[in-house]
Amino acid sequence: MLAKILSFLYEYVLINGCFMLTVTLPSYGILGAKKGRFFTPGTIIFYISVWIVSYLFYDIASTVSGFVSIFEGMATALIYSFIFCKGSAFQKLIISFLTNLIMILISYISMYTQTILFSVPVEEIMGNTPTHYISCIVVNAIYLLAAYLLIKIVNKKHIISKIKRTELIAIVISFIISSITSAIVLSIFYRYSEQFTFAVKIYLIACLVAIILFNILLYYFIYRISMQNRIESENEMLKIENEYREKHYEEIKVQHEQIRKLRHDSKSSLSVLRSLIISGKTDKAIEFIDKSAEEIGKINTFIKTNNDIVNAVVNTKLSAAQAAGIKVTALSVSDFGDIDSYDLCHLIGNLLDNAVCAAKQSDEKKLGFKAIQSESRLTIQISNSIDNSVTKSNPGLLTTKNDKLSHGLGLKIVKDIADKYNASTDFYEKDNEFNFIISFAFVPSLTNVKTYKLQQA
Amino acid sequence: MYKVAILDDSPEDSEEILYHLTNTFSEIHVRIKASCFTKSEEFFKALKNNEFDVLFLDIVMPEQNGFEIAKKLRDMKNELYIIFVTHHNDLVYDSFDYAPFQFLTKDDLYKETYLLKKTVTRLIDHKKKDVIFELFDESKDTFEVSSREIYYIENDKHYLNYYTSVSDHPLRERANISEREEYLKSLDIVRIHRKYLVNIKSIRLLDNQYDQVILKNGTKLPISRTYKKQTEMAYKIHIRTTV
Missing domain, CATH: 2.40.50.1020 (LytTr DNA-binding domain)
Known part of the structure; x- marks a missing residue:
């Protein structure tokens, strides 16, 4: 009687409890519990009901191994995560699947390792023997450890969110392939184990260990490489930011120079006015005022849109261009819709930088900025005069500046931003004029197709 | 024969535009018939009886601005090509939902005549494509x-x-x-x-x-x-x- 009670306690409280914990822990640990006050009592009720179910079907399902337990474990994990955990259905499915796959691998590997190491038949481990009890405890302890490790790995550094999709696919595929291989090895083991010598069995176990090691190493290296790539792209972004700041500084210097000149001019023109008024030539004085007002009006406001950042970028850059002797024309819509200011600033800034640079080197020295909106599109065109064809000599529009490291990233930014908004980019030459066009379509459901974030300094 | 309408509140500006247009069209050997309007009512009245190929439209006008007229034309389902003419090079326009054929600034018209020529060639191209x-x-x-x-x-x-x-x-x-x-x-x-x-x-x-x-x-x-x-x-x- 006592033995029966002990056996019952052991089988249903200890082993089944471990099993339940292993199955449900990863979903809880990784995804987190749903909000609500019923989590703890709910979980207890869930555990008890699963215990009752597994007790009722005890004859069909052995809770430690066998194919039924695979489905049982999977089903338990899924139901649990769907009732109690946050996250999408896909995440829940993946986590339950992973947990169960790991459990099956562990149970098979540990079972056969035991049969080989202690040279006891599988039946003895499966059957109602002392060895069975010990092995069950060991296996369940390994389960718990694996579940704990799984939670740690996934949670600690938010690795999954940092790894790119292609890398994730590589990891998952290699994991699936090695799982299949190890399953084949195990099934060979299971069928022919009696014919194998001890050495062959050791080799096969070495094989399995190698597969596991390979998986761990692959995972580790992909993670390392992915981190490295991230750091590199971040550096690239920082470099661009740096370049920007320097350029901005130059522009401010130019503006400062202009203001200084203006102040100097106004001093002299005031004295001219004074002498004109004193000598009674009011007509001439008025004429002089009109003329100077026109001069001042010419400076600095090329466009006046609703977007202050765009105004600042375009007006400073165009003023600097004008100061450098370039003939500038500008025309713009007042509203840029849903396009992010930061993106617009980067986009227009980069294109204008390139255009100003090219226009300076040409004979005609012309620069044009146009932002035009039609029924379905917002089109920005930036044009500059050229002496020689660019598209023929440099069809990929690579940088011609000397410092290749910090230059030449501008067009990459432009293309990235265009991709973000599903906008089309185009460049062409006509009549000694180089044109770059970017065209945004107004389709509300498509403006946020890709999630993309520029690093903000 | 290419039928042109010009709507501009100042007759002098209309004349200027017409002068440049006549020159440009005669360069490519196309005859034009132009009608100038200073008020939008006159233009809409004329539109009932006549067919125009293109409208050169001033944006800044006292009663109804160019965009409003363009929108009205669009609401009337009129497929007339519109070329906006602005007399300010630094003009910013409000968003509107009429696809213009072209924008021309004062500079484009008077100094950069090649732009006008380009536009005119395109207009004639488009007319050929209207089948x-x-x-x-x-x-x-x-x-x-x-x-x-x-x-x-x-x-x-x-x-x-x-x-x-x-x-x-x-x-x-x-x-x-x-x-x-x-x-x-x-x-x-x-x-x-x-x-x-x-x-x-x-x-x-x-x-x-x-x-x-x-x-x-x-x-x-x-x-x-x-x-x-x-x-x-x-x-x-x-x-x-x-x-």
């Missing part, structure tokens, strides 16, 4: 449809189904898609798929991610790999002409 199709619907009624009013054409065995802004259901023509393809291409209606030809002007978005076009009437059509490059190029060239 009237005679199509029929299911009850065999005939319709006259301008090539500008076509959204897309679908191949249906021995027939072509024309989806247009004129009618809710497709209009038909007995023809073979391969035979018509080359001719339609010259009208900016390009093949994007074994089954479809699309009017480039009616494309709202060319979605490279899903290999499809979304038209202005909301229709989505697939682009097949064979015609992808051709479609992209035609679309890009169309955008170039609208800036």
